[in-house]
Amino acid sequence: MDSDQLLEIGRIGKPHGLRGELLVALTSNVDERIKTGTEIYLKSKKKYVITSSKPYKKHFLVSLSGIKSRTEAENLAGELLFAKPLEDPKIKWAHDLIGNSVIDNEGNSRGLIVEIHANPASDLLVLEDETLIPVVFLKDVKDNKVFVDTPKGIFQDREPCE
Structure with a gap:
């Protein structure tokens, strides 16, 4: 599996119990990402299958294929x-927006999205001129155009694109 095609969905926390269960904090807002039977990958590209998953406080208690002890689970923490x-x-994913043009409140083109930066508060759209736009300001996506409703100042001192 090409790591460029994978999306970050969570972070493994500490082990829970003695049988290899793990606490997982989702970074995705789609709980379906962590359901039983889902194939997940670590940064090392090691693949696991979720064998059980249930909500636990603000996290999920998850069992992974091949992880049967607390010691094995401890090795995955973090x-x-x-x-x-x-x-x-x-569903439009943030990475699907790369290459789309951004249109501001007045209908001006502000350039192409070249990257998406993960940020705890909100992912950021990175434009060609390095302008950063939190995705919370995204209004609509149509015909490879991303319409944003931004507060004054985000495009300060930057001319619209032709």
Whole structure:
């Protein structure tokens, strides 16, 4: 699996109990990412299958294939979890926006999205001129155009693109 095609979905916390269960904090807002049977990957590209998953406080208690003891679980603490994108044509993922042009409140083109930066508060759209736009300001996506409703100042001192 090409790591460029994987999306970060969570982080493994500390072990829970003696049988290899792990606490997982989701970075995705889609709980389906952590359901039983899902294939997940570590940064090292090591693949596991979720054999059980249930909500636990603000996290999930997860069992992974091949992890049967607390010691094995401890070795995974702090690891990031990745998964393949969900196949749903109605869902637009942040990485799908790369290459789209950004249109501001006045209908001006502000350039192309070249990257997405993960940020705890909100992912950031990175434009060609290095302008950063939190995805919370995204209004709509149509025909490879991302319409944003930004507060004054984000595009300060920057001319619209032609």
